[in-house]
Amino acid sequence: MTGPGLDVRGLAVTYRGAHGDRQALEHLDLTVAPGRTVGLIGRSGSGKTTAGKAVLGLLPRTATVTGEVRFDDTDLLTMPERHRRRLRWEHLALVPQAAMSALDPVMAVDAQIAEVVRAHRDVGRKAALALAHQSLERVGIHADRASSYPHQFSGGMRQRALIAMATVLEPSVLVADEPTTGLDVIVQDRVLELLVRAKEELGLALLVVTHDLGVANELCDHVVALEHGRVQATGTPAQVLNRPADAGVVVPRPAGEAAPALEVSGVTVSFAGGRGLAALRRSSELTVLRDVSLTVGRGEVVGLAGESGCGKSSLAATLVGLTSVDDGAIRVAGHELAAGDRADWRPLRRHVQMIFQDPYDSLNPRLRVRDAVAEPLVAQRLAADDADRDRRVTQALDDAGLTPVADYLDRYPYQLSGGERQRVAIARALVVEPRVILADEPVSMLDEHTAAGVVRLLADLARRLDVAVLLVSHDVSLLRRVCDRVAVMYLGRIVEQGPARDVLDTPRHPYTQALVRAVPSRVPGQRRARVLLDGEPPSLRHRPTGCAFHPRCPKASASCAGDDPPLTDLAPGHGAACWHPVAVAAEKGGARA
Amino acid sequence: ACTSVPVDERGPADAPTIDDVAGREPVPTIQLLTKTAANDPSRFELSRMIVEAWQEAGIDAELLPVDDAQLNARTFTGKDYDAFVVSYGPTPERLDPDNLLSRFQSDGATDAGSNVSMFVDPGYDAAYLEQNQADDAETRRAAVEEAQRILYDEVPVVPLIYPVVGAAYRSDRWEGIEPAVGYPLFNVWNATAATPLDDRDTLVVGTVFDPPTLNPVLVDTLESQIPLSLVYDTPLAIDADGETVERAAESVEVSGSEVTLTLRDGMTFSDGTPVTGADLAFTVEYLRDTAAPLYAAGLSGVSGVAADGQTVTITLAAPAAAFTDVTLTQLPILPQHVWSTVADPTTFTNDAPVGSGPFVLEQRRIGESLSFAARTDHYDAPAADRLELAILGSFEAGISALTSGEIDLYDDVQPATQYQSLKEADGVTVVETQSHGWRGLHLNTSRAPFDDRAFRVALRALVPYDDLVDVVMEGAAEPGGSVIAPSLEQWHDPDLAPFEYDAGAAMEALADAGYAFGPDGRLYYPETGS
Amino acid sequence: MSAAIATVGWQAAQRVWRTPGAKLALIGFGLFVLVALIGPWIAPYDPFARLQLANGEPARSIPPSLEHPFGTTSYGRDVLSQVIWGTRRTLVVGFVGALVTVVIGVNVGLVAGFAGGRTDALLMRITDSAYALPFLPFAIVLVGILGRSDVVLLLAIAALFWRTTARVVRAQVLSLKQRPFVRAAVVGGARPRRVLYRHIAPNVVSLAMLYGLFLVTEAVIAEASLSFLGLAPPDSISWGTIMFDAFTSTELNTTWWWAFFPGLAIMLFVLCMSLLGRAYESAQAHRWESRQP
Amino acid sequence: MATDTTPPVTADPPAPERRRGGRPLARFLLSRLLQMMVTLAVLVPLTFLLFRAVPGDPAAAVVGPDMDPAVADQLRERYGLDQPLPQQFLSYCLALLQGDLGTSFQYKVPVVDVLGDRLVNSAVLVVPAVLLAVAIGIGLGAFAATSGRRFDEGVRTSAFVIKASPIFWVSTLALTLFGLTLGWVPSLGMFSPGEGGDGLTRFLSLDFLHHLALPLTILVLYYLVEPTLTMRTSMKEVLDQEFIELGRAQGLPRRRIVYRHGARNAALPVVTLAPALVDNIIGGQVIVETVFSWPGMGRGVVEAVNNYDYPMMQGIFLLTAVTVIVVNAVIDVAYAYLDPRVRLA
């Protein structure tokens, strides 16, 4: 079953605004044939969404659209809105960008889908609901969950519900705007699979908007790259997506056992859960870290990976004393902190520093760069005098690569770019000359080039200043590039740990394997086998018994539900906590295929 | 162009002055207490004007407006004041001179006593006692004149103005309504006499005063008496001209300290029980013994009561002229069979009062209304079928309600000028009566400089009476004089002339007493030792 | 912290001035303040003087004219002079009330939000209770018990109005506490007091100023309402007391101007303040929080 | 290998809670009730202290030119204000538990007897005013948010002007104009004298409606502002949200998108406004009742103050607070019911 395709010619969009007009899109040409997928890629603000919406005629009244959008030999742009409205969803459907807010929060999901059905087809309530359920079933949401409200769904389920909603009337053209942004890689993988299946089953002409080059690479037959509303390149993924200018590979640390700067053993952390009265009950406590042990040597970069919510940030916060420890011990630069020891972290502050995920928000908006960086020195009274303080601030900024330093000293954060801000944050961490730096997703909010620079800087500092760095990230390729060793977390436990290459190239834990494999490949032409783990990422509140991963584990046996496997060394320095570790030889072959 | 009211011609023309103040004390600043402008705008205005005049004359004075409760606490129950402006309303009991005269007896000159001016004068006490116990009218009148003359001369109090009070009713709907002394329109006489000119059956009376209770044991304000007087008969009553007349009693006989009353025959309470002398006798003792705030004082002199059929003999410890005219004209006759079973009269709400009066209470809705049904079997049966007392939110609401015809009669003791706008209203008749109440200045004779009669005389002469009448009262008042208002012709001493502003006389009085203004412009006490 | 307020205040005024539509409100506000300051010198008459016409008649109930732009009262007083004199008291109550309230509210909010735990729970229960007390009955009763004075009025305002500021500030502090830059300050070794007053409080100042602006109008209306109900301190003059006099005069239907102009003054003042508040809010919105370089 | 084949997409976590309005709602109610108790527990001693720390003197209001000072002591004794404070507090609490708010100094009857009627009188004015205001406000706000710039600006400006106009000013002028000058409406009270009648049916009479018209109109106008502005803002926000846009993309008719999806979501914040509006609502009520001589609680408190009727003040105060607390709790629960995110959380 194949419908007509979409043909866009010379599409241009201008937004009228209070501060003058803004041309968001200049002359876009593209053709999406039935059964084919075209990708629109580009940085944030480059006009991708604008293009997608223009195609469906969904732009606000302040937008002036010119050009042609031909569907089934008619120009959608010159068509009266009345007619266009009838075409929408029946023939042209959309999976919008923000899955979290694209569903009406006060209406059950199946009812929302049924509503669309009834707006276009003359069917009864019952029939519409049946159609909705059928469509939800297709994306793996069963009837018993179909009448839930959106907030009862996880992000992945909502995204799937939106796909169900978009395909319920079996349209000819589907525009998917950032269908996987904000989703965990493993979930993303599943959603991508769904899209591909829907395209094939329904013979859709699929227009995918994304900024993720990996996604574009895997999904698309044809790619259009936008930059400031202009078409920058167009062609097959292989033609457009040249391998990204990688950060290059960081110089590996010379082999040999590093003296440990940070040692964590058996740390367990829990939060009081719930709100109000519930918070008073012990049973509602949420254990976010269980028996975590980890070592970071001087000059070593250790990566910490795991899906969202597994406890990476919690561990980092614990290691800088922002969270108190229930059990276990932490040893930093020779200082020991035992469990329950809410003791003074203050003497340790000069040894451990942290860099936060969000560069836009980790600097006090009211402090100038000079004051922000000097803050730890002042707070801890570390500087001998003002001159000493200024010297050390300048040195730290210089180390962080903000040169010429004088240009930056008197700026406020709002006068800095994201990368510059993150460098200020790094300078602030460096200024006390710490032994350990914890970097919690330091680059996840930065664009690729800036991110590469920041990461290279961190690794470089580790080598040069002999600082121990714990780098938290969910970006496997980033970890592969800069880390000496990598630890993988799942639901608050470290499930695999070892040299970066070993862990990432020859994972022994099925979860690590899934995590590594789920990352879309950015090598043009490379088609990766999908992972497609069962189920949803579990929540801490409903932690499965035994091996927490077993409900999703393809290799799980009955025994997995019984005991939690300990972390055991499978190779020198490479341990995994699994009853059925992945065999090494087979894996090697699989990964390279 | 507009100008402020000139206070010229008032300058201390021949004020006594000195250059050397050695051996003298300055007269301290005089504080004049009054109500706030919010509580009582015209009283506040009067006070302000007086203080301005005093200041003009060189006497250091300041105005201190305070709340009701504070004013009462500092004056009536505390005596902690220099001078304050009082307002004695034209209540029925003041139709008898005893009420006002009793307030200046020496034995009341204590902190909590009733002698607000702390006035001590044995001659006055004698005169008061004489009028109080006199058993013939002539002697009493002479004693009353003597008492008011002493107050006029000794100046413990300065009646400033006798207001003309207003009231109004819908004369296009009702006839038979006649102005009376006391509350000019809303009284039991008009309540029964009012006759509709059309087919309406309810006389609607507006009032801002929500009668707090209908329990005579608890009633503590004179205003609450009025609804009570509709439901309960009194043995005697004060008629429209201020004369005491028989009401439930057929006759009254006073001989020395013995008062004999004979009640009408055939009267019944609203529950059908006949009214007997026993009920009256019971009432006298009951209200005395339960210390009913409004009646206990008047009944305290009763030493014995005896009833025989319809005849009741009340024995007083000492003769009291006011007993018949004040106490017996207010006393509600209570049914013994009802009240003797009331366990605690202080918590009894008396929701359905049983009385022998011309009306029965039909319904009471606090803050909204009281409605009464006429009793056709009463000896003074009302002409209308019903009477409704509508509680209004504010005085001005009543004015507009009368204009629009929502109420028929409005009688809220206020200066006549307040009823000005009604004069143009169709179908409304405005009644103006000279009040026997007054507004005056109490001076605390127990503290300097008010302990000096000369100073009090001077202050009195420095009050701009004409301005008070013309500007503040807009002409609706007479300048003050005796504590017994001229409208009470049978008691007022016509020889006591109205006061006049007279700066010269004031300065003379001060000079004679040795007061003098120093070079700093302040007034100084006479030299000590002289 | 006062330096922070001063700078923030000055910068705010500058930005507000540049905000379109705020100029008029700022000018109006300036005028009101000016009148409050120099009122006694510019009022054409003594507000309490009973005026006379040339012929010696009292100048009662004269409609607005050149001579008396706001007319005269039934006692023959010049309404314009009264309104001018009333400005001072109204504004003083407004600003002092707002200041006291903001100081209380901000500190309660800061402490509750920052300390958390029991302190927070206790303070928030108190705040909830304050929400259960409607202002007007509370103030009426308080004035009834403690007497009619400005201090009692300010007490009533301070006793209740802090609740909103406290809640908003607490919410802000709670979110600031979780913001990376505050956590970074903790990691940087700042002690709690330093974190609170150097990192959190300054970021609350502009919010507090905004609430301060709105509180001024609330305090002004509160004062006027109580005065209108006859609960003003004796012998005081404010826009509310003028209207009370007018309302109780029984002559309102013939002297509408008596109540009209003081009410208009309140309305214009409140309007100016709310417009300023809005301008300040929008001028503030993207200032510090701007995410764009 | 298992992971390389496409598995059936199955096994979502089980539905967490399918019984609607089941345990979560009950738990919510319970915790809300507890919270209410805590607030009350703070309030009661506070009220007591407020009134007893500065003991009221019923005598002061009565003794004066018209009454003998000797009565004062008698009265003080009668109201038992001579007992020690803790003992007074105990008897106060015990009495409270029995619904006894003391005896009014002024009316000499239990305060509750007076307040019952007054509460009803206030309710017949305020409840319709609030309901109308919320209903109209939601409609107007939604309409302003979705209609042209000019209408929107008009609504917003009017709202600001009304908000800035003190209600006592507006009511006074309106009373003067419509009541006194034009005579269209009665100027006072709830009933024409002589009308009234009995029971709740009296509130259905034409006479009552005639009296209700002006105060109700003013209150509605006054109460209208916040719901309108909130609804307008909230509607604009909601209309910017993705699901509205998606509705458009789905080809749903505009009216359906705006009203069924938009307004339903936007109205939720209006419901939560209630606690913040208490001041507004009660303040307006006090003033309007005073201006229009409406015999409700608002005028009651002013009168009680003027008559130094402390038990009455205290009663009104407490009753108002309790009403507010209960209404807020009810609204919370209603909100929880309306919003599935709270109900099923």
Ligand SMILES: Nc1ncnc2c1ncn2[C@@H]1O[C@H](COP(=O)(O)OP(=O)(O)OP(=O)(O)O)[C@@H](O)[C@H]1O
């Ligand atoms: N309604 C609008 N009015 C004015 N300008 C707009 C509007 N919507 C988008 N823009 C501007 O148009 C440009 C393109 O926006 P668009 O949303 O298409 O970007 P995008 O490529 O989808 O970015 P992102 O990856 O962040 O979603 C941006 O500069 C944006 O600020």
Ligand SMILES: Nc1ncnc2c1ncn2[C@@H]1O[C@H](COP(=O)(O)OP(=O)(O)OP(=O)(O)O)[C@@H](O)[C@H]1O
């Ligand atoms: N203060 C807190 N109170 C209660 N629960 C918390 C708190 N902070 C975090 N959690 C919970 O702890 C778990 C781990 O959170 P954490 O932020 O450490 O995850 P993460 O691995 O950093 O995830 P992400 O990749 O999304 O940043 C989550 O389920 C989170 O909801």
Ligand SMILES: [Mg+2]
């Ligand atoms: Mg986009």
Ligand SMILES: [Mg+2]
């Ligand atoms: Mg994290």
Ligand code: NI
């Ligand atoms: Ni396998």
